[in-house]
Amino acid sequence: MIDLSFLKQLDKFNLIINKKITSSYVGERQSPVTGHGLIFKDHTPYAFGDDYRSVDWKVYARTDKYYVKRYEEERNLTVHIVVDFSASMGFGKKTKKSEYASMIGIGFAYMALKNNEKFVLSTFSDKLKVFRPKKGMSQLASMVQYLNQKKPKGTTNLDEALAKYKNMIGSKSYVVIISDFLYDPAQIENTLIRYKHNKIKLVQVLDDTEIRLDIEGDFKLKDSESNILMRTFISPFLRKNYTSMLAAHQAKIKRLADQVGAEFYVVSTASPIFDTFHQILEFKYTS
Numbered sequence: 001m002i003d004l005s006f007l008k009q010l011d012k013f014n015l016i017i018n019k020k021i022t023s024s025y026v027g028e029r030q031s032p033v034t035g036h037g038l039i040f041k042d043h044t045p046y047a048f049g050d051d052y053r054s055v056d057w058k059v060y061a062r063t064d065k066y067y068v069k070r071y072e073e074e075r076n077l078t079v080h081i082v083v084d085f086s087a088s089m090g091f092g093k094k095t096k097k098s099e100y101a102s103m104i105g106i107g108f109a110y111m112a113l114k115n116n117e118k119f120v121l122s123t124f125s126d127k128l129k130v131f132r133p134k135k136g137m138s139q140l141a142s143m144v145q146y147l148n149q150k151k152p153k154g155t156t157n158l159d160e161a162l163a164k165y166k167n168m169i170g171s172k173s174y175v176v177i178i179s180d181f182l183y184d185p186a187q188i189e190n191t192l193i194r195y196k197h198n199k200i201k202l203v204q205v206l207d208d209t210e211i212r213l214d215i216e217g218d219f220k221l222k223d224s225e226s227n228i229l230m231r232t233f234i235s236p237f238l239r240k241n242y243t244s245m246l247a248a249h250q251a252k253i254k255r256l257a258d259q260v261g262a263e264f265y266v267v268s269t270a271s272p273i274f275d276t277f278h279q280i281l282e283f284k285y286t287s
Contacts, residue, residue, distance in 0.1 A: 002102055002148055006273045007110050013281050043067040077174055079112040079119040080198075081105040082165060083147075084179030086125040090152035092207045092269055100269040101178040101205045102147040107277055108176050109140055121146070124161040126154030130168060159187040166194050178203045180210075185252045192260045200262035202253065203280065208270045211246070213239045 046055060046066035054068040083105045089098040105121060112119040113135070121143045122130045131143060162177070169175075175195055181188060181204045192200065208214070213234065232238070250266055257264040267276045 009274045010107055077117050079117055080173050080175045081108050082122045082177045085123045085152045086156040087153050088180055093209055095269040097180055097205045098152040103273050104178050113140055125156050128161050128164050158183045159190045162191045172198055174199045176201045188253055189256045192256050196260035202264045204266045208268050213242050
């Protein structure tokens, strides 16, 4: 069962969101439609039929011409939480990656709920499962129930699964993708390009063993998705090569994310969930 005791701790982050992030969220909610929102867009010469109350009298005083203020129309933000449930996410010495990823997803949903935003949960493995966006505690409760029953299985083509999901997003959104991201970087690149007009967070969830490979000796390793067995001797030399390759893979994802303005985080299932949220949201602490 997923431990939800950490949610109350996230109220601290929620207060930060309310006080310091809402104004930047408004920027993410904007559409190119001009309307009666709160965010100033530009001036346009006054024309017959314009609301006379929109005339900018300061501009008139400088130019002796009538200009009206235009504002961008605000749209509600939908938080999209996409969690990888392929077989590889079932790995974990103490906590399965899928369980930890679920806690991160629930945390984002909880913060969206506190900000009265719609949120939608989706999981992908061999199939894409989508909960339609709603508000309220009942949506969060349904999400928790579903994740408690969900088991990691199957193989996934990240590019294909996320391409299907992109077609369901109608407007600019806040998208959190939680996975171990042990995929070909080309698939990750395609996904990022496809979602580049959204606010994107990529959260890579790994077990400590995957991060440090802190084992040594003769082992039989089984690919959780292909079921292929491989016998190998894990030596200090192999560990060094492995950690170097993992670091290179993560650096590649980071570069791809930077190119589209996305954010990439690496978290360990051994870390307290509150510390993980502190890491993911730390950039919001600005003076």
